[in-house]
Amino acid sequence: MLELSILGFLYEEPLHGYELKERIKGLTGHIRPVSDGALYPAIARLVKAGALEQRTEPGSGAAPRRILSLTDTGRTDLLARLRHPKDAEITDGQRFFTLLAFLRHLPDPADQAAVLKRRQVFLDTPASFFYREGEPVRAEQAGDPFRRGMLRIARAATAEEKTWLTETLDQLPGPPRP
Structure with missing residues (x-):
């Protein structure tokens, strides 16, 4: 997800490494903080792969800025990642949010809709944090108030996300959706 964030933010405009780090931090926040030890090697890999270029400009102080x-x-790499996200980028909530942050860069609404449809199919599959005898545990069946809370919160968030997905898919241009 770090590389997707780097590509996505740089698709919007060139940035200094510190500015890029702050934008990524704003997107992922406390959930998945980014360290210099992760960011700069990822940038180096993308530069080596030809996805990024660096130039030096005079800094506001004495030090030049890259x-x-x-x-x-x-650009091609970013669009391919957005068009064909990995399964984990659909099923993991935070990874999906990162994908959503840049999905508008896909020029074809049909490609955008295909990604949202994958998330919709995932959300329609019964799941739970907890299982008993191979079956998902519902909030009402949870044995303690803390697990009950987890399940209720997740159910409410999922219901709202499903509503948003349906509304958004209906608004995207293209053939009517079932």
Whole structure:
């Protein structure tokens, strides 16, 4: 998800590494903080792969700043990642939010809809944090108030997300959806 965030933010505009880190931090926040030890090696990999380029500009102080920008290869890579996200980017809530942050960059609404439909199918599959005898445990069946709370909160969030997905899919141009 770090590389997707890097590509996504640089698709929007060239950035200095610190600015990029702050934007990623704003997107993932306390859930998945990004360290310099993760960010700068990811940037180096993307530069080596030809997805990013770096240029040096004078800094506001004495030190020059390295500005990162996306190459044509990077744009192509970002669009491919958005068009065909990995299963974990559909099933993991935070990864899906990262994907959503940049999904508007896909030029074809049909491609956007296909990604949202995958998430909708995932949410329609019965699941739970807890299982008893191979069956999902519902909130009403949870043995303690804490697990009951987890399940109720997840159910409410899922219901709201399903509503949003249906509304958004209905608004995207293209053929009517069943």
